[in-house]
Amino acid sequence: MEPIGVLVCVLCCIVVGAQPSDNKCENPKLEHGRLFPWLFSDLSINTAIRYRCDEGYVAANQVSKSYGSAKCTNTGWDPEPKCLGPCSTSKEDMNANGIRTGFVFLWTRSPIEHGDSILFRCVPGYGISDPSLLRVQCNDGVIPYPKCTKLEGCGPPPIVLHGETVQDRVKSYEHGSVMTYKCPLSYTLEGNQNITCRNGKWDDLPACKGPCRLSEEEMEANGIRGGLFLWWRQSTLHHGDRVSFRCVRGYDISDFKLLRVQCDNGVIPYPKCSKPESCGPPPVVPHGETVQDRVKSYEHGSVMTYKCPQYYALEGNQNVTCRSGKWDDPPACREPCVVNSKDVEENNIRLLWLGTEKQYVQHGDYIRFRCLRGYGIPDYNMLTVKCHQGIVAYPKCTAQGKP
Structure with a gap:
């Protein structure tokens, strides 16, 4: 073949x-x-x-x-x-993997049928990366045992500055050991008082934060005095306590919120008040004048008041203040508008109300006109105009043709 x-x-x-x-x-x-x-x-x-x-x-x-x-x-x-087939647990296999059966196993059927779940636990001193791995399933007579490994112990717990441990210190500690820290009187413990040895490493340490003392020298150097806590001058402030100050007379600070500070591990961040500069004479306002007499120098906080002549409109704040060497923005005196008969006649209009040859209108006010007999304008709204810094935009009426 x-x-x-x-x-x-x-x-x-x-x-x-x-x-x-x-x-x-x-x-x-x-x-x-x-x-x-x-x-x-x-x-x-x-x-x-x-x-x-x-x-x-x-x-x-x-x-x-x-x-x-x-x-x-x-x-x-x-x-x-x-x-x-069913499964049955083996002490030898469990010992080899550092595990024991969990509490749920006490109520599990014997033998363990295919598909049943078995919950194990690590023996003391052993651990596993993911506890969910301790639950396994019987698979046709085979148990996929999870494996727990021996957890490392720790050396002596770290030293905390200004702190001490409640328990005596030894050279080595088993996994799971707990140490408790305490701080001296007036110190504040920040963090967890108890730390645990976990597989060779201690938990994060707490800290003993120091107290603060108010210093007369520091306050004088910063132009401040004690505020609400004035009576604490010779007392101790704990870490985290807040204290309020005030500026001494003649001194100032940009933001009054800065006068309230917090004790931070023995340090008080003192706010600083400074002596504000004085101002020269207040600015000159065209057409305006000050109510008070003008002098060469003004202290911080001084106030000047402006006024305008008759028919002039004051625009802005009437009062200005000296603030650390600078005056507030001054107001302005806006010129009035003068409506005269010559301008009115040239535009074939007349005032809606009767008056003298000259009419004074304040800045910002409206003036209403009307056309002379036989004259007209496309839009009667154009006969109302606004006075703007002495200028009037006159409307113009034109002759109307006979029908």
């Missing part, structure tokens, strides 16, 4: 052997269970069978608690009839 013919023959045998003979499946072999009925006369394609597993075993394709089913297909039984 040729080599190619031999290869074809072998492949045919393999394919034929994998298929059910004569479009039928072989009688299934089932361990740890029994078939219903125990011998099948018809095992043709699409035939379904049922089987029951022994106590403690679970059917691969469950129909009910103890029963399974399978179907004859072109490739054989689907799924293959099989009874999945």
